[in-house]
Amino acid sequence: MSADAKDNPTAAVPAARAGRPGRTRASAKGEQTRARLIAAARTLLAGGMSERFTTRNVAALSGVSHGMCHYHFQDRTDLVLAVVADIRPEWILPLEEAVAAPGTFAERAGRVVDLLSRPEGAELSHLHAALHWHALNDARVRECLEAEYRRWRGCFTALFEVLAAERGGGVDARLLGEAVAAAVDGLAAVESLGAEVDPGAVLRALLRTVAAGSWAGAPERGSAPDPAPRTPPAAGG
Known part of the structure; x- marks a missing residue:
């Protein structure tokens, strides 16, 4: 290792690894795939198709492979939970x-x-x-x-x-x-x-x-309920 590398460890790391642009692109693509799967899950659920709500059908509707669907969601319950959050x-x-x-x-x-x-x-x-x-x-x-x-x-x-x-x-x-x-x-x-x-x-x-x-029904602080309460402000205008 050169002296420069010893003084500055990041100098020995290739630029692609230091900034990890490839990983960033992969992460963005993964988020897009996940979003497509959730959108497809919403469509199936909103369409009253609970009996057809499977990971295979969600994957098909979103244009994603079944294997990739399971990469993001373990099972259909995970998909439902994602819709709840969405x-x-x-x-x-x-x-x-x-x-x-x-x-x-x-x-x-x-x-x-x-x-x-x-x-x-x-x-x-x-x-x-x-x-x-x-x-x-x-x-x-x-x-x-x-x-x-x-x-x-x-x-x-x-x-x-x-x-x-x-x-x-x-x-x-x-x-x-x-x-x-x-x-x-x-x-x-x-x-x-x-x-x-x-x-x-x-x-x-x-x-x-x-x-x-x-x-x-609200008592005054530390006292019995007021028999003639003041008129409260109207809610909602």
Whole structure:
């Protein structure tokens, strides 16, 4: 080894290895292949083809060899779990952002109502139905989906924690959050059947009622409940 190499070990490493451009290209190609497989998995699941949902069919639809599919995903359960993670930015992250953004309870509740009033796309609706079916038949999918829904329900708990902070306590944020999350989930089921329901109006009424009820039953700090509570701010505007 030359003196320069001893003083600077990287000098002895070929440029291709030092920067690893070949490995970077391979990694990018691998990510593209993985994305194609997940997209194909989404298509099959959203198309109501659970009985045809196999790694072989996903590979064929994505134009990837079956062996390459198994290189990225051990089995079809791994593919389902990848789809669960892939749709997170479409339903959980926007809700987390709406609650976490600065503002009063009423302002945050308004953002939540606006977000949840938007119609859910057909693909996402079908995907949720397919994922629930797989959760009934696969323990790993069930565990993963339960964790996703805990995170989703946690958004409503966080919303009512803002209300509790504004009122100085006396609000069971977790209980109210779970109750509203269950109602929202039920409303989504009603909407999926094409019922003529105005989700925005229903959600505003729900949040106003729950917020007002929690205020009426909330004691002042260290005292008995106030028999004539002050009027709380209206949720959602």
